[in-house]
Amino acid sequence: MKTVFEWTKGMLDTESHYCPGCTHGIAHRLIMEVLEERGDLGNTIGVTPVGCSIIGHKYMNVDAIEASHGRAPAVASGIKRVHPDSLVFTYQGDGDLASIGTGELIHVAERGENICTFFINNAIYGMTGGQMAPTTLLGQKTTTCVDGRTVKQSGSPLRICEMIETIDGAVYVERVSLHDPAGVRAAKKAIERAFKVQELGLGYAFVELLSTCPTNWGMTPVQSLEWVKTNMIPYYPVKQFKCPEEVK
Amino acid sequence: MGEKKLMKGNEAFALAAIKAGCRFYFGYPITPQNEIPEYMSRELAKAGGAFIQAESELASINMAYGAAAAGGRVLISSSSPGIALMQEGFSDLAVIQAPVVAINVMRSGPGIGGIQPAQADYFQVTRGGGNGDYHVIVYAPKSIQEAVEMIYKSFDIADEYRNPVMIAVDGMLGQMMEPVVIPEAIPAMEEDEIGKYKPWALTGHKNKREHNTINSVFLQQEVLEDFNLNVLAPKYQKAEAELSEAECIDLEGAEVVFVAYGSTSRVVLEAMGMLREQGIRTGLIRPKTLWPFPYKVFDNIDPATKHVVSVELSMGQMIQDVKLAVNGRFPVGLINRVGGILLSPVEIAEKTKHLLEVK
Numbered sequence: 001m002k003t004v005f006e007w008t009k010g011m012l013d014t015e016s017h018y019c020p021g022c023t024h025g026i027a028h029r030l031i032m033e034v035l036e037e038r039g040d041l042g043n044t045i046g047v048t049p050v051g052c053s054i055i056g057h058k059y060m061n062v063d064a065i066e067a068s069h070g071r072a073p074a075v076a077s078g079i080k081r082v083h084p085d086s087l088v089f090t091y092q093g094d095g096d097l098a099s100i101g102t103g104e105l106i107h108v109a110e111r112g113e114n115i116c117t118f119f120i121n122n123a124i125y126g127m128t129g130g131q132m133a134p135t136t137l138l139g140q141k142t143t144t145c146v147d148g149r150t151v152k153q154s155g156s157p158l159r160i161c162e163m164i165e166t167i168d169g170a171v172y173v174e175r176v177s178l179h180d181p182a183g184v185r186a187a188k189k190a191i192e193r194a195f196k197v198q199e200l201g202l203g204y205a206f207v208e209l210l211s212t213c214p215t216n217w218g219m220t221p222v223q224s225l226e227w228v229k230t231n232m233i234p235y236y237p238v239k240q241f242k243c244p245e246e247v248k
Numbered sequence: 249m250g251e252k253k254l255m256k257g258n259e260a261f262a263l264a265a266i267k268a269g270c271r272f273y274f275g276y277p278i279t280p281q282n283e284i285p286e287y288m289s290r291e292l293a294k295a296g297g298a299f300i301q302a303e304s305e306l307a308s309i310n311m312a313y314g315a316a317a318a319g320g321r322v323l324i325s326s327s328s329p330g331i332a333l334m335q336e337g338f339s340d341l342a343v344i345q346a347p348v349v350a351i352n353v354m355r356s357g358p359g360i361g362g363i364q365p366a367q368a369d370y371f372q373v374t375r376g377g378g379n380g381d382y383h384v385i386v387y388a389p390k391s392i393q394e395a396v397e398m399i400y401k402s403f404d405i406a407d408e409y410r411n412p413v414m415i416a417v418d419g420m421l422g423q424m425m426e427p428v429v430i431p432e433a434i435p436a437m438e439e440d441e442i443g444k445y446k447p448w449a450l451t452g453h454k455n456k457r458e459h460n461t462i463n464s465v466f467l468q469q470e471v472l473e474d475f476n477l478n479v480l481a482p483k484y485q486k487a488e489a490e491l492s493e494a495e496c497i498d499l500e501g502a503e504v505v506f507v508a509y510g511s512t513s514r515v516v517l518e519a520m521g522m523l524r525e526q527g528i529r530t531g532l533i534r535p536k537t538l539w540p541f542p543y544k545v546f547d548n549i550d551p552a553t554k555h556v557v558s559v560e561l562s563m564g565q566m567i568q569d570v571k572l573a574v575n576g577r578f579p580v581g582l583i584n585r586v587g588g589i590l591l592s593p594v595e596i597a598e599k600t601k602h603l604l605e606v607k
Contacts, residue, residue, distance in 0.1 A: 012459075042455040045318065050465075057461040063450040065317050065462040068340050071310035074302065078314025078322075079450060081272055081298040083439065086452045104310070107303035 010036040010061050017055065021214040021221025023178040024053055027120055030184070031089070032060055034191045044087040045079050047072040049096035052126040056091055070101025073108035076115045087198055089116040094135040095125040098158050105164070112169025112203040116194040119160060122211040123232060130216030134158040137235055142216070157235060161208050165241040171203035173241040177210035179228035183238070190240075196247045210236060250430045257392045258283035258422045260430070261351055261415070262291070264396040265323045268403045269434040270349070271297030272320040274311035276304055276330060279363040280419040281353035284325040296436065305330040309337030309348075316346035317462050319442030319449030321403055325351035327419070328369050329360055332377060338412055339378025342480070344462050345448075347406035349399065350384075351415045353422035356561075356588035364588025365419035367510060370565035373416050374539040381476055383484050385413045385491060386538040388509040392426040398536075400431055405491070409483055416538060418561065420511045420590070487540055494542035495534040502531030504600055505549050505578075507570050508559040509535045516559050518593035523600060530600070538566075546573035555603055557581045559596060561589075 007013075010032025018024045035041050046064035048056045049072050057064035067075040072090035080088045097105055097119050108115070124142055125131040132142040132149055135157050139148040149157075161175045172194055176187040187209055194205035210232050212224040219227060255263070262284045265273070273292055275285030285301060292299045302308035305326050316322045326334060331352045341348050352373060356366035373386050385405060389395035395417055402413040443451045453459050466472035498520070499505060508516040513534040520530045531553075535542050549556065556578045558567035564582045571580050583599045585591050 041453075043452045045450045045452060047314070054465050055463075055467070057459075057463075061453075061459055063452055063460045065314070065344070065450055066464045067310065067313070068336060068464065071306065071313075074307040074310035075314035075317075077300060078272070078274065078311035078316075078320075079318040080314075081300070081311075082315050082318035082320040082442075083451065103303055104307055107307065110303075111300070 008033045008036050010041050012059055012061050014058060016059060018052065019215045021212060021224055023211040024056070024120065026178050026184060027118065027209050027211065028056060028059055030188045030191050031091070031118060034188060034195060035062065035087070038195060040087050040195070044089070045083065047076045047079070047088070047090045049090070049092040051093035051096050053091055053093060053120065054127070070096050070099070071104055072096070072101065073104040073113070073117065077108060077111070077113050080113060080115055087195055089118060091118050092120065093126065094119070094121045094123065094133045098134045098160050106167065109164050109167040109170040109204045109206070112171070114198055114201055114203060116198050116205045116207070118191070119206065119208040120211045121160070121208055121236065122213040124213050124216050126213050126216055137231055159236060161206070161239070161241050164206050169204050170206055171242060171244050172197045172205040172247065174243070175208040175210065175236060175239055175241070177228055177233055177238050179210065179212070179225045193243065193247045197244060200246055202244050202246065210238070250432065252427050252429050254425055255392065255428050256283060256423070256425050257395065257417070258353065259287045260392050260396055260428045261399060262287035263430060264399040265349070266291060266295050266297070267430055267433040268400045269436040270321045270323045270403060271295065271436045272315040272322045273297070274300050274302050274308040274315070274324055276302050276308050276326065278327045278330045280355060280422050281325050281327045281351065283422070284351060305333040306337070309334040312348045313337060313340055313344070313346060316341070316348045317344060317450050319446045319451060321437065322348045323351070324348060325353065327353045328355050328357055328372070331369060331372060335377030336379070338376060338384055339380055339382055340464055341412040342382035342384070343380070343464050345410035346412070347410055348412045349402045349406055349415070350412060351417065354416060354418045356586065362588040363419065365511070365561065365590065366586065366588055367418055367512065367561040368563070368565065368586065369416065370538065370560070370562055373414055374541070381480065383487070383539055385409065385411060385487055386416050387413070388416050388536060388538050389421065390510055390513050390534065392421060392424070392428045395421060396428055396430060400434070409487060411483065416510070418510050491537055492540040492542040492544070493536040494545045495536060496545055496548055497532040497534070498529070499531040499533070499548050500550055502529050502550055502553050503604065504528070504530045504555045504557055505533060505553050506530060506557050506559050507533045507535070507566065509538065509566070512559055512561055512591065515591050515593055516596060519596035519600065522593055522597045528600070528604065528606065541569045541573070543569070543573040549578065553578055555579055555581055557583055557600065557603065559583045559591065561585055561591070
């Protein structure tokens with residue numbers, strides 16, 4: 001019988017702490033699959049954020065470090081200076097990256113740091129129990145906006161890719177969605193391109209992955225995948241914003 | 249030893265770091281330490297190192313966190329309000345046991361305060377503003393030469409203890425010029441040697457070992473208690489036993505013993521000379537480390553001494569450690585100026601005579 005799918009060596013054989021239906025597992029797996037296929041698991045250093053994925057390094061077969069809240073891009077910049085030939089990536093959620101970490105995010109892009117960022121946008125703070133994030137959609141209910149987010153109270157959701165696109169040092173910017181198999185395949189391609197950009201030394205590569213949080217959204221896994229499609233994608237369009245010729 | 253040169257303090261500190269094998273520096277502008285990032289921006293790349301002007305002090309200490317975790321020899325610098333912004337980072341460096349050397353060129357506060365010299369960061373650097381149970385090892389040089397020597401030593405202490413080390417100088421030492429001899433250069437560690445000397449560092453596992461992970465979060469309380477009690481506590485006990493340093497001058501027969509650190513101790517020495525001419529015998533304890541504080545040398549104070557006086561450019565911060573060290577054996581007084589005003593030898597001498605009720 002022909003083997004058509006195997007557990008990637010990039011994912012360690014341990015039990016995950018993620019909730020059923022959460023797409024962190026898919027995002028982890030895709031990044032690790034790409035690194036395994038590139039032959040770079042031994043040559044990669046990851047930075048995990050404060051949030052549900054802080055212990056993501058327990059599952060990923062690469063050297064990795066936890067950064068304090070929002071600081072992963074600065075930490076990664078320091079690592080890259082010491083190991084310029086290693087692949088360095090940050091893995092950050094929307095509370096970490098789009099709220100407390102905006103300063104580090106803007107300036108890692110401004111400097112055109114030769115690293116990759118994988119941005120998990122699930123429109124909510126997961127680990128702390130479902131509070132409003134800058135990416136929370138209008139009308140979406142969270143524990144700090146129980147009647148739904150309003151413009152009057154909290155402004156409008158932040159579109160990070162659209163903001164990063166304007167910065168010259170960010171040479172590759174793409175938003176993908178993990179809500180269906182086609183989206184997952186497209187996400188893997190985006191991750192491949194991001195690492196290729198880094199390998200070629202072209203600058204900062206940023207991939208946003210629209211993701212689920214069934215527990216804090218109060219939905220079943222299937223409902224939450226549907227919610228990404230019907231609610232998140234209309235506001236956060238799946239799109240390649242920028243891509244250097246070399247990796248097209 | 250190299251040749252004697254006349255150098256500005258901040259530039260000598262930066263040069264000393266490069267000569268001590270530092271190859272990674274992350275800085276942010278703040279007066280009165282700007283010559284450090286300026287010097288590094290010009291000179292570090294020539295030595296094969298890397299300089300980043302960070303977007304904030306928060307970012308610079310987190311760049312240092314990454315570079316130190318990756319096995320680099322790392323320096324950061326700032327001045328009081330910038331060091332305040334970095335406090336979370338010091339707690340993080342302590343928990344991941346990352347060796348980083350930080351220079352704090354202290355200015356006056358609180359708040360944005362002023363840009364003139366002060367020693368009002370004593371609590372900040374010895375008690376820490378970061379969360380949790382941790383310590384930063386703190387050296388307090390009195391001269392540019394001593395600062396240079398302490399910077400050399402600090403990189404090795406940081407590596408040995410796997411802990412952040414701070415050089416706390418006041419703005420005067422950063423801004424003044426003095427003759428200085430830079431010791432012989434220490435070769436920098438090559439990237440491919442890091443795994444051998446720092447097996448815990450992030451280097452990529454090269455498919456030859458299990459992955460290294462460096463964590464700051466402890467989700468099980470028993471694991472964190474075990475780490476605090478069995479990793480951090482013995483380290484800090486060893487530092488207290490081995491690292492505290494002080495210089496003692498003329499303690500025997502002294503009526504008054506001054507306690508002063510940094511450039512203030514030099515002003516005190518001038519005042520001691522003036523008082524001697526007036527028949528008043530005084531001594532000096534000069535802490536060279538602020539943490540661990542040299543409590544034990546206070547046992548050398550002559551029992552006939554009438555007063556111990558903490559002399560500080562702050563509202564009276566070190567005096568708390570002086571009182572702990574004296575432990576009720578002598579009355580403890582304070583002579584100080586704040587807000588960026590320096591003490592003069594005459595002022596110290598006059599205030600000392602007032603304390604002794606000498607007309």
